[in-house]
Amino acid sequence: MSQDPGGTSSSQFSMRRRLLAMGLAALAGIGVSFLIWSFTGIGGQKSPEDTARYSGIASVGGPFQLVTHDGKTVTDQDFAGRFMLIYFGYTWCPDVCPLALQLMDDTLARLGPDAAAIQPIFITIDPERDTPEVIKHYLASFRPGLIGLTGAPEDIAAVAAAYKMYYRKTEPLDDANPDSYGVDHMNIFYLMGPNGAYVAHFMSPSSPKDMATEIAPHLP
Secondary structure, three states, rough: OOOOOOOHHHHHHHHHHHHHHHHHHHHHHHHHHHHHHHHHOOOOOOOOOHHHHHOOOOOOOOEEEEEEOOOOOEHHHHHOOOOOEEEEOOOOOOHHHHHHHHHHHHHHHHHHHHHHHEEEEEEOOOOOOOOOOHHHHHHHOOOOOOOEOOOOOOHHHHHEEEEEOEEEEEEOOOOEEOOOOOEEEEOOEEEEOOOOOOOEEEEEEEEEHHHHHHHHHHOO
16 A cells, blocks of 8 residues: 655665654653643643643644545535544554554444534645545545545645644655655544544554544544
């Protein structure tokens, strides 16, 4: 399912994957600390206004307008009334993103009929390469009903900022191939409620059983 974005040797690409995995592990640790701070307001005394601001309801997520893998423009309001299970990644991701999407598949499978209340969503953080056509081909290997979203770089940056999602384009693996870059990013799932408000987040890797157990009580 992964694509080799450059013409580098297998040993170079293998080394890149190991370095990327190490970097993502570090980013995950940073992400946990940052998300805890963002969701709970750790770091000082809070006024009632601050308490509301740091509750996690208003500080994570928000309006967006993006393009589906079928080329249709949608907004967050198109998903109103359903839970959203959102993962940010990119199709050229060597292993982390495919594993995360498989985890999403397995989690929803464990939820059985209750999974019908959840819309799984993959939002690319690599809009320059991840066109609707590329994402559609990529998602064909995963659960039917999974929606892929892309858009202009500024629109992706805005939705990532709203979800506190850190990502950063790396240097190309091959100087002669500018498209041989990777994208470092946090490895997180977001569960948003039918009203678009934050419900919970899950760090990957996790287990489908643990995620399904945590999600189930929130479902109708």
